[in-house]
Amino acid sequence: MPKKEMKIFFIIPPNIHYIEPYAYVEADKSNTVRPCLGLLYVAAVLERDLGIETRIIDSNADGLTLNDLENILSKEKPDIVGFSVLTFNLLNCMEVCKIIKKQSPLSKICFGGWHPTLYPKETLELGCADYIVIGEGEQTFSDLVSYCKEKKGNGDRKLNAIKGLGYKAEDGSIIINPPRKSVQNLDGLPFPAYDLVDTTKYSNILACTGNSVTIMTSRGCPQKCVFCDLRRTPYRFRSPVNILEEIKFWVEKNVREFFIQDDNFTISRNRTIEFCRLVIDSDLDIKYKISSRVDFLDDELLCYLKSSGCYRIYFGIESGSQKILDYLEKGVTVEQIENTFRLAKKHGIDRCAYIMIGSYPESQRDIYKTLDLIKRIKPEHLHCSICAPMPKTYLYHKLLEEEVIKKDYWLEFAKNPDPAFKIPFFNQFFDSQKLRDLQNKIQKQFYLNPMIVLQEIKKTRGFKQFLMKSKMAFKLFSK
Numbered sequence: 001m002p003k004k005e006m007k008i009f010f011i012i013p014p015n016i017h018y019i020e021p022y023a024y025v026e027a028d029k030s031n032t033v034r035p036c037l038g039l040l041y042v043a044a045v046l047e048r049d050l051g052i053e054t055r056i057i058d059s060n061a062d063g064l065t066l067n068d069l070e071n072i073l074s075k076e077k078p079d080i081v082g083f084s085v086l087t088f089n090l091l092n093c094m095e096v097c098k099i100i101k102k103q104s105p106l107s108k109i110c111f112g113g114w115h116p117t118l119y120p121k122e123t124l125e126l127g128c129a130d131y132i133v134i135g136e137g138e139q140t141f142s143d144l145v146s147y148c149k150e151k152k153g154n155g156d157r158k159l160n161a162i163k164g165l166g167y168k169a170e171d172g173s174i175i176i177n178p179p180r181k182s183v184q185n186l187d188g189l190p191f192p193a194y195d196l197v198d199t200t201k202y203s204n205i206l207a208c209t210g211n212s213v214t215i216m217t218s219r220g221c222p223q224k225c226v227f228c229d230l231r232r233t234p235y236r237f238r239s240p241v242n243i244l245e246e247i248k249f250w251v252e253k254n255v256r257e258f259f260i261q262d263d264n265f266t267i268s269r270n271r272t273i274e275f276c277r278l279v280i281d282s283d284l285d286i287k288y289k290i291s292s293r294v295d296f297l298d299d300e301l302l303c304y305l306k307s308s309g310c311y312r313i314y315f316g317i318e319s320g321s322q323k324i325l326d327y328l329e330k331g332v333t334v335e336q337i338e339n340t341f342r343l344a345k346k347h348g349i350d351r352c353a354y355i356m357i358g359s360y361p362e363s364q365r366d367i368y369k370t371l372d373l374i375k376r377i378k379p380e381h382l383h384c385s386i387c388a389p390m391p392k393t394y395l396y397h398k399l400l401e402e403e404v405i406k407k408d409y410w411l412e413f414a415k416n417p418d419p420a421f422k423i424p425f426f427n428q429f430f431d432s433q434k435l436r437d438l439q440n441k442i443q444k445q446f447y448l449n450p451m452i453v454l455q456e457i458k459k460t461r462g463f464k465q466f467l468m469k470s471k472m473a474f475k476l477f478s479k
């Protein structure tokens, strides 16, 4: 009898519960849908190493409701269902788990991603997931699937051997295996399994063509911004040759625009130059955008980036007040921000500034300094966030220690995810509502500036993008 193939689904849940994040809410809710690269990598390794083709059900890209998922699951009854869980979409994943338990009770459920990585025990205790994967999941999930496939009967002893895995043992106890080392050789990974999704459904309001693909060329970050989960995580990167191979694969399919989603693409100056040279020499005629830091760019690098097709850079500049930059341990000066923005402008690269208001010691005066800086550096795009201490970050621990934060509310949320949860902000001078009002005002004032409106109209490509931008403008006007 032929061996039964494993049926493995990855589900991105619909947005049933919406916890307002620190980002500008209207932009966060906008119809920009991004691919889940983490899942695409896990799926690609499964296919390459075990020959198992998985299915990715992206409820947001496909407009699926819980009812639609219920129909699919009752028919398909997958062996394993995987979820990529952020703290902010935990509740939505849990809603789908309820359906799985009802329609396909024999399916095993696995949670991977940032939330189970930060709260492994608490996540398993919620009773939704049979397994959790901590950290980078390609190898761990592959090992888990092999285990489920073989089911040789050694039970827990075999699961015990899978590094980076957490699970509930038969006696009900929670087992968290030793951690797995993160992937050292990123070139050794296959390209993300984009064949499992419809790339044309991943829209971006600020893209410059109608068809773009998101790629990731490095992992981790050596910097130490206090609010960030990636603070001082081991930095690894793909070689320029390997990145170019992925780009060529897409160019053959007529995709010429790329969003390089790395947290900071230019950490290695040499790698950046080599990459740009390869792109220029290959005559591929691509356009791409990156994120970087003002202290990781210079005139020559910007010239290379521009010549190879880089049309926009996202900068987390955070503040125009040196006091606040230092508090956030950003490691840059206001002067560096001004210089790099001037240089990027000189090279004709669009600059998107991410600013952050409301960190604990920030006063009205500091916020004015940020707004003044924005007037001086004149970015083409602006994202204003509110500084919210995220789970288990350095900032969160620091404020807990200083007793500014009175209770470990993220731990409470991890133990008992409550749909009524509201993300708190901590500032010496403003309450949470005042910060939201300020954020709305800053964002609105920026995008309703006639110069910016004109600039956006000029850059609009195609009806779909026009519609997205108009919708966003309407929301801004009507708020």
Ligand code: B12
Binding pocket: 021, 022, 023, 028, 034, 035, 036, 037, 038, 039, 041, 042, 082, 083, 084, 085, 086, 087, 088, 089, 110, 111, 112, 113, 114, 115, 118, 133, 135, 136, 137, 138, 141, 216, 220, 227, 228, 229, 230, 261, 263, 390, 391
């Ligand atoms: C792209 C991105 C987004 C995108 C897409 C997210 C997505 N679905 O991938 C968008 C714009 C939607 C987004 C939104 C938000 N994001 Co975000 N985002 C990122 C970013 C920059 C890159 C993610 C990525 O693609 N990484 C590359 C892949 C390869 O890594 P990965 O996703 O971690 O996946 C690996 C492992 O986690 C694991 N894994 C992941 N999923 C699964 C599933 C299974 C089954 C298994 C086995 C393994 C597994 O294996 C993967 C391969 O090794 C990260 C920062 C970062 N560098 O990770 C922040 C990050 C994930 N985001 C974060 C936050 C806070 C947010 C927002 C709240 C921000 C906001 N708007 O205010 C929202 C929340 C959205 C929501 N509803 O949940 C935090 C997460 C904190 C947390 N505790 O959850 C991060 C870490 C940023 C940070 N610096 O702090 N984000």
Ligand code: SF4
Binding pocket: 221, 222, 223, 224, 225, 228, 229, 230, 231, 232, 263, 264, 293, 316
């Ligand atoms: S905010 Fe950016 S530069 Fe700072 S630690 Fe996080 S990823 Fe690194």
